[in-house]
Amino acid sequence: MRLEFVMVPVADVGRAKSFYQSLGWREDADLGEGPGRVVQMTPPRSDCSAMLVGPTYTNMAPGSVQGLWLAVNDVEAARADLAGRGVDVSEVFHAEGGGIPLPGGQGRVPGLAPNRASYFSFASFNDPDGNGWFLQEITTRFPGRLWE
Template structure:
């Protein structure tokens, strides 16, 4: 049986602030509806992604900002970081893993898939890890 990751819940302190942040990145708003008892869920989806995020009130007990290193896969790390910066997001410097596994500045010199990264966070501190993938591993 297929099991598809459909949505990930992000704990936030202010749903409207978080919604504005992600919409400003160009993420599609799929839903914003009350659940009753003052609870609410907002679903947003990154461009080209089959998986969405859920923001809301009464949907998680996790601490705001506690979600760390959610992967956003991109085909061009430099273009992705530039686009995020244009949207007002503070993005880390691009880095890659060197032969020892340590982080080194700049994209992978050979532009190998799975080896160039950058990070950013939402207003609550939930963090995202951009990863450049241009060629998938077999079976993916």
């Protein structure tokens, strides 16, 4: 089994499509019209896509999905790329005491993780509806995890 896509609830599928295209994501499908329209977008080098959907396909409120993760080789470079595309992206941070970030921005410490430890440096941004994304720097994968 492989994770194929995650549903990302949005208020305006066309606006969301434009935003994700501005990030350099690939459009895989644009189906339907009006409230039944769905758009599938895939980040560069990802096997999993985001399915942008309105209320026809989900009862999740637009902007209600938080904690979507994008693995990157270099969080500073990825952050700079997003900022250069006009995205309001946080500064790079790590979680106080190590680990993953807490909800609501609690316990964020500015800068890269100590020793730039793989998995522990982050940046975050929201799409126009408020769906929340993290960039997570991964330089060395956990055993058994592939990285291409």
